[in-house]
Amino acid sequence: MSLFRILKSTGLLRWRTEWRKHTGREHSTLEVDPRWRERARHFRSPPMTQELVHAIARISPQFHLRPTATSRSFWELSQNGSCWGEYDALEPLLTRMAAPGKVLEVGCGLGRSAVFFKKALPWKESTFHLYDADGPRIHYPRTGERSERTFCGDLQALREVLAYNEVENVEVFDARKLDNRLDGLPGPYDLVYSFYAAGFHWSLADFWDELEGLIHDNSIGIFTIHRNFETFPQLSGVASRMVTFERSLIKDHPHRMLVISRNEALLRPLDEATPPA
Numbered sequence: 490m491s492l493f494r495i496l497k498s499t500g501l502l503r504w505r506t507e508w509r510k511h512t513g514r515e516h517s518t519l520e521v522d523p524r525w526r527e528r529a530r531h532f533r534s535p536p537m538t539q540e541l542v543h544a545i546a547r548i549s550p551q552f553h554l555r556p557t558a559t560s561r562s563f564w565e566l567s568q569n570g571s572c573w574g575e576y577d578a579l580e581p582l583l584t585r586m587a588a589p590g591k592v593l594e595v596g597c598g599l600g601r602s603a604v605f606f607k608k609a610l611p612w613k614e615s616t617f618h619l620y621d622a623d624g625p626r627i628h629y630p631r632t633g634e635r636s637e638r639t640f641c642g643d644l645q646a647l648r649e650v651l652a653y654n655e656v657e658n659v660e661v662f663d664a665r666k667l668d669n670r671l672d673g674l675p676g677p678y679d680l681v682y683s684f685y686a687a688g689f690h691w692s693l694a695d696f697w698d699e700l701e702g703l704i705h706d707n708s709i710g711i712f713t714i715h716r717n718f719e720t721f722p723q724l725s726g727v728a729s730r731m732v733t734f735e736r737s738l739i740k741d742h743p744h745r746m747l748v749i750s751r752n753e754a755l756l757r758p759l760d761e762a763t764p765p766a
C-alpha cells in the first residue's frame with residue numbers, strides 16, 4: 490500500500506485539510522487527490538490577483554486562497570480535478586453524442602466547465618451560453634423557490650477567465666437582466682447542464698418549467714444533485730440516469746449527477762458504467 494493510501498485510510502489527510510480550513514491557512518496542491526495530478530489541465534487559472542481571490546471566495550467559500558502562485562496552482566489543479574471527475578463519469582455519453590450546436594450552462598461560476606468541455610472534447614465550434622449574475626450573497630435553500638439572494642457570481646472575473654483561456658463561441662448572459670428566469674434565453678439547447686447550482690444549491694423542480702421550454706426531444710440535461718435530492722412529478726416526463734462521480738480534493742466524497750433526456754436511447758451509453766436509476 491502506498492504512503493498516500495495509508496495516510497488516507499487513517500484519516501490524516503482529511504484531518505490536515507480540516508485543520509487548514511479552521512486556521513484559514515492557504516491551500517496547497519497536496520490537498521488535491523493525486524489521481525488528477527497527471528491529467529491534462531484544460532482549464533487555466535489566470536495569475537491569482539486579489540480580485541480573483543475575492544471572486545473565488547464568493548463562489549467557493551470553503552477555499553482559503555491568496556494572491557500567490559501557490560493558490561493559483563491549487564485552484565487550477567482543483568478545478569481541473571472537478572472537471573475530470575465529471576468527465577470520467579459522463580465519458581460514455583459525452584464521447585458518443587454528436588458535438589452539440591448550442592449549450593446552456595446554468596450557474597457557470599467562473600467558467601471552469603465550459604472551458605474544460607471546449608478543450609477536452611471536439612466542441613470548439615459549439616455555442617455556449619453561460620447564465621449567472623453578480624452577487625455578494627449566498628442563500629442555499631435546496632428546496633422551494635429561488636430568491637433574489639442566491640447569486641454569488643462575478644461576471645467581470647468570469648469574462649477575464651474565459652479570455653485568459655482563449656475560448657471562442659461563448660456568450661455570457663446576465664441573469665438579472667433576464668429577471669432571474671431561464672425562459673428569456675434563446676433556446677432550444679442541445680445540452681443544458683448545471684454543476685453545483687440548479688439541483689444542488691437550489692431546487693431543480695423550481696427551474697423545471699423554464700428548462701422544459703429550452704430543450705428539444707434529443708436534448709440532454711445534466712445536473713449535480715445534493716445528497717438528499719428527491720425526485721419530483723415533472724421528472725416522470727423524461728428518461729433519467731443517476732451517475733456517481735469522483736471529486737477533486739482528498740477529503741471529498743463522491744457526489745451524483747442526474748442526467749435526463751426525452752429520448753431514452755441517448756442515455757443508454759451510461760448504462761455501461763452505471764445501472765439505470
Ligand SMILES: C[S@@+](CC[C@H](N)C(=O)[O-])C[C@H]1O[C@@H](n2cnc3c(N)ncnc32)[C@H](O)[C@@H]1O
Pocket residue numbers: 548549595596597598599600601620621622624635639640641642643664669683684685686687690691
Ligand atoms: C457553487 S457555484 C457553482 C459554479 C460552477 N457551476 C462550478 O461548478 O464551479 C453556484 C453558481 O450558481 C449561481 N447561481 C445562483 N443563483 C442562481 C440562479 N437562480 N440561477 C442560476 N445560477 C445561479 C451562483 O451565482 C454561482 O455562480
